[in-house]
Amino acid sequence: QSFKLLGFLDVKSVPCARESVLYGSLGSLVVGLGHFVATSRVRRSCDFAVGGFICTMLGYWFYCRYNLAQHRIRQRMLKEGMRNKILFEGSSLDPERRQTGNEKSDS
Amino acid sequence: MANHSQFGFQDASSPIMEELVEFHDHALMVALAICSLVLYLLTLMLMEKLSSNTVDAQEVELIWTILPAIVLILLALPSLQILYMMDEIDEPDLTLKAIGHQWYWTYEYTDFKDLTFDSYMIPTTDLSPGHFRLLEVDHRVVIPMESSIRIIVTAGDVLHSWAVPTLGVKTDAIPGRLNQTSFITTRPGVFYGQCSEICGANHSYMPIVVESTPLTHFENWSALLSS
Numbered sequence: 128q129s130f131k132l133l134g135f136l137d138v139k140s141v142p143c144a145r146e147s148v149l150y151g152s153l154g155s156l157v158v159g160l161g162h163f164v165a166t167s168r169v170r171r172s173c174d175f176a177v178g179g180f181i182c183t184m185l186g187y188w189f190y191c192r193y194n195l196a197q198h199r200i201r202q203r204m205l206k207e208g209m210r211n212k213i214l215f216e217g218s219s220l221d222p223e224r225r226q227t228g229n230e231k232s233d234s
Numbered sequence: 235m236a237n238h239s240q241f242g243f244q245d246a247s248s249p250i251m252e253e254l255v256e257f258h259d260h261a262l263m264v265a266l267a268i269c270s271l272v273l274y275l276l277t278l279m280l281m282e283k284l285s286s287n288t289v290d291a292q293e294v295e296l297i298w299t300i301l302p303a304i305v306l307i308l309l310a311l312p313s314l315q316i317l318y319m320m321d322e323i324d325e326p327d328l329t330l331k332a333i334g335h336q337w338y339w340t341y342e343y344t345d346f347k348d349l350t351f352d353s354y355m356i357p358t359t360d361l362s363p364g365h366f367r368l369l370e371v372d373h374r375v376v377i378p379m380e381s382s383i384r385i386i387v388t389a390g391d392v393l394h395s396w397a398v399p400t401l402g403v404k405t406d407a408i409p410g411r412l413n414q415t416s417f418i419t420t421r422p423g424v425f426y427g428q429c430s431e432i433c434g435a436n437h438s439y440m441p442i443v444v445e446s447t448p449l450t451h452f453e454n455w456s457a458l459l460s461s
Contacts, residue, residue: 136266137242141259148266177274181267188263192256 143191147184154183235369235426236399244400247425247446248417251402253316264308320402323416326384328377334387334394334407334429337436341375347460355439368438369426374445377419378452384416392434398427398444406431419446 131137138144159176163169215221236244246252331342343349356370377383387396389407397404405415419425427442447455 132266133269136262140242141262144259144263147263173274177271181271185263185267188260192260196256 142195143188146191147188150187151180151184155180158183235366246402247400247419247421247423248402249420250316250320250417251400252420253319254402257312257316260312261309264305268305323384323414324382326416327381329384329386330375330377331386331388332375332396332407332442334389334391334396334433334440336391336434337429337440339394339396339440339442340390341373343456347456349456349460351459353443355441366426369428369441369443371441371443374424374443376445376447376452376455378449379419379422379446381449382416382418384414387413387415393431394433394440395430396427396442397430398425398442400425401427401444403427404430419444422446422448 130139132148136144138148155176158179159172162175163172166172212221212223216223243251243255243258246255328343329345331340331344333340333342338355339353341351341353351373353371353373353375355368356365356372358367361367361370385396385403385405387405387407388411389409391409393409394407395404396407401417401419403415403417405413407413423446425444425446427444429437429440429442431437433440
């Protein structure tokens with residue numbers, strides 16, 4: 128089952144979406160309530176709350192997607208490394224053999 | 235293939251499609267932020283009394299010029315990155331030609347041996363159990379997985395389009411013109427697509443089926459077909 132915000136953003140299947148919306152809501156509450164406590168102005172506090180929601184949501188979204196992209200790149204490098212290890216193990220192209228050879232020649 | 239009542243993309247089977255899905259999610263998140271703001275502003279407008287006291291609004295005009303510019307940059311940068319990524323063609327491991335006809339596809343593997351075959355849709359009455367209606371073909375396009383494949387698409391009569399959504403590929407087949415696209419399949423499997431340019435009465439009945447297999451199986455298949 129999917130849960131679509133405003134009818135189009137499926138927060139269950141899109142990575143980072145659920146956390147972004149939740150953190151955005153929390154940020155909105157904090158900023159809105161904080162402004163109201165400080166100034167007692169309802170209308171302006173609502174404006175700040177909406178602004179806080181958008182900024183927190185987008186801010187966490189970029190942070191989370193950046194980390195996800197780095198994670199995916201590391202996954203691909205790991206997959207490539209594992210495949211190369213299996214392919215080249217014992218041959219002259221084996222990176223571990225080259226590394227051991229370098230260490231021996233250094234010592 | 236797509237499930238019934240599917241609204242979103244199919245799962246990605248190539249790196250380009252993965253990037254496209256990521257960009258789509260990113261664009262939707264930006265759209266959510268904009269929609270939330272617009273919804274809030276609409277609510278505010280509905281609660282305000284109408285007034286003609288405003289004579290100039292320098293600050294708000296500045297905001298609603300700069301903010302859309304920022305939004306455009308947020309969307310344009312990843313979009314252009316993917317656009318240029320899609321046009322990169324490294325040394326392909328295999329080149330094959332897809333020629334559109336009314337109403338079937340012809341595939342030519344001419345890199346190593348002259349291997350040519352036609353790919354017709356299997357009629358509904360001839361389907362085996364487990365086959366998909368209007369999607370199965372008699373001869374699939376078999377390609378080795380995790381290899382760079384270049385496809386040259388053209389047509390023999392009218393316009394067609396060679397499209398496989400899960401690979402993120404859609405290339406027009408134009409008579410007298412060769413269009414080139416490339417992709418890498420990240421996993422083995424069977425990927426379905428359909429002709430995507432109106433080409434006559436049976437436009438909906440010329441599907442595309444790409445079968446991605448390990449290299450050994452691909453070699454066996456090509457040897458079998460050549461003999």
